[in-house]
Amino acid sequence: MGSLDASLVCDLPPFEHMARQDIAALLERARSIRVEKGAAVFGQDEAAHSFFLLLDGHVRVVRVTPDGEQVIARYISSGELMGIAQALGRSTYPASAIAAVDCVVLAWPGAMWTEVVSRYPGFASNTYKTVGSRLQDAQDRIVEMATERVEQRVANAVLKLAAQTGRRTEEGILIDLPISRQDISEMTGTTLHTVSRLMSAWEAAGWVKSGRQRIVVVEGHKLMLLAGGAK
Amino acid sequence: MGSLDASLVCDLPPFEHMARQDIAALLERARSIRVEKGAAVFGQDEAAHSFFLLLDGHVRVVRVTPDGEQVIARYISSGELMGIAQALGRSTYPASAIAAVDCVVLAWPGAMWTEVVSRYPGFASNTYKTVGSRLQDAQDRIVEMATERVEQRVANAVLKLAAQTGRRTEEGILIDLPISRQDISEMTGTTLHTVSRLMSAWEAAGWVKSGRQRIVVVEGHKLMLLAGGAK
DNA sequence: CGAAGCCTTGATGCGCCTCAACGTACGTGG
DNA sequence: CCACGTACGTTGAGGCGCATCAAGGCTTCG
Numbered sequence A, B: 001m002g003s004l005d006a007s008l009v010c011d012l013p014p015f016e017h018m019a020r021q022d023i024a025a026l027l028e029r030a031r032s033i034r035v036e037k038g039a040a041v042f043g044q045d046e047a048a049h050s051f052f053l054l055l056d057g058h059v060r061v062v063r064v065t066p067d068g069e070q071v072i073a074r075y076i077s078s079g080e081l082m083g084i085a086q087a088l089g090r091s092t093y094p095a096s097a098i099a100a101v102d103c104v105v106l107a108w109p110g111a112m113w114t115e116v117v118s119r120y121p122g123f124a125s126n127t128y129k130t131v132g133s134r135l136q137d138a139q140d141r142i143v144e145m146a147t148e149r150v151e152q153r154v155a156n157a158v159l160k161l162a163a164q165t166g167r168r169t170e171e172g173i174l175i176d177l178p179i180s181r182q183d184i185s186e187m188t189g190t191t192l193h194t195v196s197r198l199m200s201a202w203e204a205a206g207w208v209k210s211g212r213q214r215i216v217v218v219e220g221h222k223l224m225l226l227a228g229g230a231k
Numbered sequence C: 001c002g003a004a005g006c007c008t009t010g011a012t013g014c015g016c017c018t019c020a021a022c023g024t025a026c027g028t029g030g
Numbered sequence D: 001c002c003a004c005g006t007a008c009g010t011t012g013a014g015g016c017g018c019a020t021c022a023a024g025g026c027t028t029c030g
Helices: A020-028 A110-119 A121-147 A150-165 A181-188 A192-204 A220-228 B020-028 B110-119 B121-147 B150-165 B181-188 B192-205 B220-228
Strands: A031-035 A040-042 A050-056 A058-064 A070-077 A096-099 A103-109 A166-168 A173-175 A208-211 A214-217 B031-035 B040-042 B050-056 B058-064 B070-077 B096-099 B103-109 B166-168 B173-175 B208-211 B214-217
Touching: A040 A050, A050 A110, A058 A103, A070 A121, A070 A150, A070 A181, A070 B121, A103 A110, A110 A121, A121 A150, A121 B070, A121 B121, A150 A166, A150 A173, A150 A181, A150 A192, A150 A214, A150 A220, A181 A192, A192 A208, B031 B040, B040 B050, B050 B110, B058 B103, B070 B121, B070 B150, B070 B181, B103 B110, B110 B121, B121 B150, B150 B166, B150 B173, B150 B181, B150 B192, B150 B214, B150 B220, B181 B192, B192 B208, B192 B220
Parallel strands: none
Antiparallel strands: A031 A103, A040 A096, A050 A103, A058 A070, A058 A096, A166 A173, A173 A214, A208 A214, B031 B103, B040 B096, B050 B103, B058 B070, B058 B096, B166 B173, B173 B214, B208 B214
16 A cells, blocks of 8 residues: 655654654555454454554454453554554464444554564564553553442543543543443443443433443543542 | 572573573673562562562562552562563552562663663563563453453462462372462452352362462362363 | 461342343434 | 334343351461
């Protein structure tokens, strides 16, 4: 596919501190791909042939258990790397990446990773920073699941989504991607029923407005109190 | 402290594929430290001044929540790296590392990390492999906490410990470090009471033998069935 | 020998899952 | 464009898994 201009991406965290020409050289070797809503960028347990940068859209990273249950590991927003299995010495992807909306991604061949590391150490160290914060996130979530109750976890999940993908509107902060009760339940280890009940209660209290695949946070601070004020 | 011989560590995974003399050079710059049972190798939220290699013993990595609850993130066995915050661009340790028994650790100044990466790329890539498998572990645990019931999680935790630190005895596989019901509960997000009841039941069934801070797995396959046979 | 730490076991209650039924928005094809 | 099917959302009733509260026994160490 055609080449992209370095200026389009040079402000993204992965390219921080890289020379403009190095960025251009990297981009030249990437393929740019359009992914339709609902389609997979890569699939769980499939050979890790590439690593990716999400240019536009939102991607859901999902794990499926042997007996078919789904768990949402995280949402990727535009500008983030994903599928960086080879950076961690893995040969398969540990989860599936599903486009939550129509997306544009850049893909580099996985075999290029070692070369990239040695040639662009800045890119590599930014990648590892990303990995570090994801490990931190994962560990936070374990603590959360071990110590907090459903209501707190759901409040937290909604707040995180609002912080990550929120857009200010006159009503409040709109979570800018289609998200169902089921999705929230898969992020928090509960059922869509419980999420629905919580959202109804919060709506009655005027803290959120929500509808079909749509959530607007009106009174974030109230949710923060729920989520565990001391933090 | 005195210098160590490279032959002592050259078979450990972190030093795989490194030249003997490079290993020796690295070791020369490490401090070797004895840590008493119960003492901290490093503490949560403290500045990440060093990174470590556990030479001998077992270390418990623990997170404490704002309201004082503890969650055990993992156990480190001898030969593993730990406290590698700087490799991930972090300036503080995300958890505390407590010696489960008397330990010996090697410590390198954190500031050395960038130099180490560029000078010994093999060491770096092995480190990132470690990080990768820990991220994987963490994510597995999230899935587990989200989808499995306490009994399965506890069975899994016991099996993991047996696999990691188990020693064959005539009775069965002995988990070779002092571990209480409370510890298991902090690994699985439950209470010591529930763990105690489960262990009693398993003991009655003849699947384990256990006592004060001591667990022997007699019939591992029975536990595997419990933990979720399909895996 | 006392005290502290670890383990066990019972009784009780409730948070949340499960099962069930129905309402409502969406989009697709006749 | 309307009718239907499908996916999403809501709300109730019931029950169970596990936390919580409580009390007591058994090691291990100073």
